[in-house]
Amino acid sequence: xxxxxxxxxxxxLFASCLIVSGCHNKQKxxxxxxxxxxxxxxxxxxxxxxxxxxxxxxxxxxxxxxHPLPAEYSRYGSFDQLGESTEKQLNKLITDIAQQSNDAGSxxxxxxxxxxxxxxxxxxxxxGDQPIRPVLQKIADVKSNKELTDLLIELHSEGYYxxxxxxxxxxxxxxxxxxxxxxxxxxxxxxRDYYLSPxxxxxxxxxxxxxxxxxxxxxxxxxxNVGKEKALAxxxxxxxxxxxxxFIDKNELRDPVKTNNVLAIDDAAKLMxxxxxxxxxxxxxxxxxxxxxxxxxxxxxxxNKLLATQDINTIKAYLAWNVINxxxxxxxxxxxxxxxxxxxxxxxxKEENRERWKRVINTVSSLLGEPVGQLYVEKYFPSEAxxxxxxxxxxxxxxxxxxxxNLDWMxxxxxxxxxxxxxxxxxxxxxxxxxxxxxxxxxxxDSYYANIVRATRFEIQYQLxxxxxxxxxxxxxxxxxxxxxxxxxxxxxxxxxxxxLQPPFFDMNADDAVNYGAIGVVIGHEMTHGFDDQGRQYxxxxxxxxxxxxxxxxxxxxxxxxxxDHFNKIEVLPGTFANGRFTLGENIADNGGLNTSFxxxxxxxxxxxxxxxxxxxxxxxxxxxxxxxVWANNIRDEEIARRTMTDPHSLGKWRVNGTLPHIDxxxxxxxxxxxxxxxxxxEQRARIW
Ligand SMILES: [Zn+2]
Numbered sequence: 001x002x003x004x005x006x007x008x009x010x011x012x013l014f015a016s017c018l019i020v021s022g023c024h025n026k027q028k029x030x031x032x033x034x035x036x037x038x039x040x041x042x043x044x045x046x047x048x049x050x051x052x053x054x055x056x057x058x059x060x061x062x063x064x065x066x067h068p069l070p071a072e073y074s075r076y077g078s079f080d081q082l083g084e085s086t087e088k089q090l091n092k093l094i095t096d097i098a099q100q101s102n103d104a105g106s107x108x109x110x111x112x113x114x115x116x117x118x119x120x121x122x123x124x125x126x127x128g129d130q131p132i133r134p135v136l137q138k139i140a141d142v143k144s145n146k147e148l149t150d151l152l153i154e155l156h157s158e159g160y161y162x163x164x165x166x167x168x169x170x171x172x173x174x175x176x177x178x179x180x181x182x183x184x185x186x187x188x189x190x191x192r193d194y195y196l197s198p199x200x201x202x203x204x205x206x207x208x209x210x211x212x213x214x215x216x217x218x219x220x221x222x223x224x225n226v227g228k229e230k231a232l233a234x235x236x237x238x239x240x241x242x243x244x245x246x247f248i249d250k251n252e253l254r255d256p257v258k259t260n261n262v263l264a265i266d267d268a269a270k271l272m273x274x275x276x277x278x279x280x281x282x283x284x285x286x287x288x289x290x291x292x293x294x295x296x297x298x299x300x301x302x303x304n305k306l307l308a309t310q311d312i313n314t315i316k317a318y319l320a321w322n323v324i325n326x327x328x329x330x331x332x333x334x335x336x337x338x339x340x341x342x343x344x345x346x347x348x349x350k351e352e353n354r355e356r357w358k359r360v361i362n363t364v365s366s367l368l369g370e371p372v373g374q375l376y377v378e379k380y381f382p383s384e385a386x387x388x389x390x391x392x393x394x395x396x397x398x399x400x401x402x403x404x405x406n407l408d409w410m411x412x413x414x415x416x417x418x419x420x421x422x423x424x425x426x427x428x429x430x431x432x433x434x435x436x437x438x439x440x441x442x443x444x445x446d447s448y449y450a451n452i453v454r455a456t457r458f459e460i461q462y463q464l465x466x467x468x469x470x471x472x473x474x475x476x477x478x479x480x481x482x483x484x485x486x487x488x489x490x491x492x493x494x495x496x497x498x499x500x501l502q503p504p505f506f507d508m509n510a511d512d513a514v515n516y517g518a519i520g521v522v523i524g525h526e527m528t529h530g531f532d533d534q535g536r537q538y539x540x541x542x543x544x545x546x547x548x549x550x551x552x553x554x555x556x557x558x559x560x561x562x563x564x565d566h567f568n569k570i571e572v573l574p575g576t577f578a579n580g581r582f583t584l585g586e587n588i589a590d591n592g593g594l595n596t597s598f599x600x601x602x603x604x605x606x607x608x609x610x611x612x613x614x615x616x617x618x619x620x621x622x623x624x625x626x627x628x629x630v631w632a633n634n635i636r637d638e639e640i641a642r643r644t645m646t647d648p649h650s651l652g653k654w655r656v657n658g659t660l661p662h663i664d665x666x667x668x669x670x671x672x673x674x675x676x677x678x679x680x681x682x683e684q685r686a687r688i689w
Contacts, residue, residue, distance in 0.1 A: 038614035039503075039510025040622055044629060052676035055666075056656040059628035069634040072355075074348035074642075077633025077652055078504050083483045086499045090481060091361050093375050107371045110443040111364060114455070117448040118330075118360035124448055125332045129217045131449035132327045135160075139320045140222035144312055149276040153283045155319065159456035162186040162322040163243070163275075163303060166284060168466040170490035172260040172293060175542030178466040179262065180285060182277075183295040184247050184303075186318075187240055188325055189347075191646050195244035205346035207233050210321065212338045213328055219320045223313070235314045236321045242310075246302035248295070251581050254648075256489070256537045256544045259295045268292040271300040274307040286461075287468035330363070330449050349638030367455035369479030370436045373498075376481045377431045381498040385508060386430045389501060392515065392600075393427050393494075396523045399599040400592075403689060409559070414552040421530060421540040421547075426473065426493035430501070431480040436462070485522055487529035490542040494526040504629050512609045513601060513619040517626030520597035521590075528592030528689055532585040533560055562686040563587045563662070570658055572651060573640050578658070586649045590659045592689035598623065598665040620669035628656045662686045 046061020057064075069076050094115050102109035117123070129136075135158065142151055156166060165185035168178045188210075189195065194202060210233035220226040252258055269277040271294065281289040294300055307315065328339035336353065344350040353359075365372045404410075404418050441458040443451050466472075473491060478484060480498040487494050496519075500506070506519040529535045536556065539545040548556070567580035567587060580587075601623055604610050610619045617625065631652035643651060650658055660666045661680040672679045 036511045036611075037507075037509055038611075038617075038622060039507050039514030040615050040617065040625055041629075042615060044632065045625070050676075051670045052672045052678050054657065055624070055660055055670070055678050056628060056631070056653045059625045059656070060632035063629070063632040064634055067632075067634065069636065071351035072353065074344075074350045074639035075633055075635040075652075077631065077635075078629060079483055080633070082499070082502055082504065085502075086481055086483055087358060087361055089380055090365050090372065090376060091357060093379060094361060094364060094372070097375075105439070107368075107438060110438065110441060111368055111371060111375075113445045114364045114368065114443050114448075114451050115360060117445060117451055118363060119356065120448070121333070121356065127447060127449075128332045129324075129335070131331065131447050131453075132323055133218055135323055136217065136219050136320055137222055139316050139323070140219065142312065142316055145274055145307065145315075148274060148307065148315070149279055151319065152275060153280055155323070156284060157457060157460060158453055159460060160319075160322045160326055162319050163307075164300070166464065168285075168463050169293075170471050170542060171262060171291070172256065172490075172544040173262060175490045175538075176470055178469055178471050179291055179293060180281060180289050180464075180467045181293045181295060182268070182300070184243075184299045186322060187244060187247070188236070188321065189240070191250070192244035192247040193645055195241045202346060203237075205342050207237055209338055209342035209346075210236060210325075213324055213335060214321070216334050216338065217320075217324050219317075219324065223316070232317045232321075235317045239310060239314055239318045242306055243303075246299055246306065248299055253295065254534055254582075254585065256534055260293070260544050261296055262291050262293045263297070264291055265289050268294050268300075271297055272304045274304055284464055285467045286465050289467060327449060329359070330452055347638065348642055349636030363452065365479070365481055367452065367459065368438065369481075370432070370476075371438050373431060373480035374435050377498050381430055381480070381501070382508070385498075385501045385506070388508065389429045389496060389506070389519070390427070392520060393429070393523055395600045395603060396520060396527060396596055397422060397425070399603065400524065400527055400596045400689070403596060403599060407689070409555050409687075410552050411549050414548050417539075417547040418531060421492065422527070424492055424540040425527065425530060426491060428476065428493060428495040430496070430498045432476045433474055485526050487526040487535065488542075489530065489535050489538040492530060492538070492540055492542050494523070494530075496523070496526075504626070511611055511614060511619075511622070512604050513611075513614075513622040514626035516597045516601040516604065517623035518630050520600055521593040521627050521630075523593070524596035524600075525589040525593030527596065528589040529585065531592065531689055532588040533557075534585050556688070559686060559688050560584060560588055562684070563591065563688075566662070566686065567650060567654070567658055570650075570654055572644050572654070573637055576641060576644060578644060578650060578654060583648055583650045587659065588688055590650075590655055591662055591686055594627065594659065594663050595665070595689065598663070618669065620665060624660065624666050624669055628660075631655045 043066065044063040045059060046057050046065070049057045049061060051058040063078060067076060073080065094111055097108045098112040098115045100108065100112065102112050135154070138154060139151065152163070155162060163186045165183045167181050169181045171177050171179040187195070189202070189206060211229045214220060214229040214232050220229055220232070225232055265278060265281060271277070281292070325339070328335040340353045344353055401419060401422055404415055404422065407415065442454055471491065476495060477486060477488060478495060478497050482497045483499045485494070485496045485500055500522070501519070504518055505522060506515060536548070537544055537546065539547050564580035564584055567578045567583055570578040572578050601610065601619065605619060612619055614622065633652040635651070640651060649655070657678070661678050662685040664685070666672070667679065674681070
């Protein structure tokens with residue numbers, strides 16, 4: 001199922017599975033009355049290493065040693081701990097509801113029945129592939145290309161997105177209006193590079209899993225292919241490889257100007273002859289579709305050619321594979337195990353699948369995001385946290401405003417526009433002011449997967465019903481129980497869900513130095529996304545609109561190139577290097593977030609909310625230790641390779657050791673000198689915002 005809401009640009013973390021915090025609770029217990037603790041957990045450090053040579057090891061070495069990688073994780077970091085504690089809170093909430101008797105049609109009934117179905121492994125195992133048989137039969141019955149439009153409408157309505165994807169998002173030219181977007185989609189491995197230069201182990205693992213999963217399904221019987229599953233798998237691989245060849249490169253997709261390709265529906269429809277895009281839009285979207293942003297025309301033209309030349313049985317096998325593969329994690333154990341054996345083990349290096357309750361809680365919490373979120377904030381989100389966050393955000397805004405005013409490389413004209421954009425930035429904290437209506441969603445006690453399909457259909461209808469309507473500025477792109485944060489360029493807003501406002505990001509009982517180092521940098525990071533290589537191309541209203549002088553634009557590009565080059569040289573595994581271009585937006589945001597929050601900390605010091613020395617560290621030192629602490633993690637080599645290819649964020653270790661040498665405040669706080677490994681000469685440091 002497709003849970004992603006596509007253009008969540010500029011998120012702080014990449015959507016990830018998350019984990020429990022013990023260390024900070026200990027701090028709280030040891031701190032009597034209202035006196036604030038330092039917030040630094042000394043056990044997390046490794047003081048045998050000099051902070052001047054390997055700051056990540058110095059600040060995180062103790063944590064890394066004390067938190068060996070659990071078998072079910074491919075990466076386990078301090079914010080995965082927070083994710084795990086949130087997961088336990090959600091589990092308590094949801095299981096309490098599931099044990100009650102709830103009124104039919106109530107939110108509690110929906111949450112409870114969904115969860116109970118997910119935990120009912122006996123029924124799930126008895127059902128096998130039954131929940132997907134009707135849709136597989138529809139695919140099997142197709143005789144020719146002419147039926148493709150209807151079939152794609154059917155599949156896309158249920159959340160399977162072979163070939164392309166549709167969503168409602170602000171128009172790049174008129175951010176107040178939601179329009180239809182179409183974008184490439186449908187690679188089982190997610191990323192085209194896996195096909196263009198395949199790693200033999202990954203290719204073999206994928207094919208083996210595909211063959212196995214085809215065998216488990218009834219698709220072979222439906223199409224007289226019993227015993228020919230291997231051939232089916234090879235056909236799918238070949239078609240996916242052909243698709244990968246016409247996929248637009250991920251760096252190109254980061255460019256808001258290149259991806260601004262709004263066409264009248266009649267013109268968009270001319271790109272495809274095999275699929276009737278006008279009919280498709282009429283049936284998928286409740287309102288009349290006038291225009292479509294096609295990302296990109298060249299992909300759809302090439303896709304049309306591909307569809308016209310491919311054998312219909314190959315296309316059908318590919319479509320069936322999309323369904324089976326998406327459904328597998330939620331079907332009977334044999335499907336789940338085959339799926340995990342590849343995606344979990346081969347691709348990410350995990351040893352064990354997560355316990356069922358965790359998987360089910362995450363599914364329910366994703367698909368019923370706001371109803372679960374409403375219960376979550378009522379129980380777990382203190383209103384004081386919101387007030388303190390608002391103050392922090394205000395202080396960060398002031399600091400970034402000052403930094404913009406003081407930039408020595410930017411003209412007054414561009415500075416004025418940047419300042420206007422900063423002043424106009426909308427701030428969302430904790431949870432939405434109004435909650436979505438889920439009364440139209442039916443959840444029954446018949447089948448876990450049937451409920452997933454119902455909830456997915458409901459979500460897709462909701463998302464696509466926005467097309468043709470004004471953008472709702474109060475809407476949230478993440479649920480409150482998400483440990484993450486985002487900047488949305490089309491609304492010029494920053495958003496901090498309730499779940500991230502906890503240690504190690506935000507500690508109500510800690511001195512301000514660590515809060516500025518952790519959540520302060522997160523706030524600055526999201527603000528800076530409004531001014532990174534993508535965000536800067538949107539104006540204060542969220543339209544793609546160039547507000548820069550040519551000269552300033554040129555200087556910006558030169559300055560950011562320093563980060564591209566720096567990260568390109570980082571060897572993440574023997575022979576594998578970080579992708580400086582792909583991670584540029586995130587690295588600019590870390591750079592700007594650190595500099596901005598550091599200035600805010602200096603202001604806080606003058607206001608007396610910061611103690612200079614605690615636990616043997618200065619306030620400035622504690623700021624950087626707290627920043628690094630957020631990124632403490634253990635990670636498997638497979639996951640390093642996977643993320644380097646697919647994640648626009650740098651790896652945790654390099655968000656520390658790659659980013660900090662560019663920060664003047666860091667170099668000074670630890671008295672780092674030429675010859676130290678963390679040292680970069682002032683003229684080599686990236687100075688952007
Ligand atoms: Zn980010």
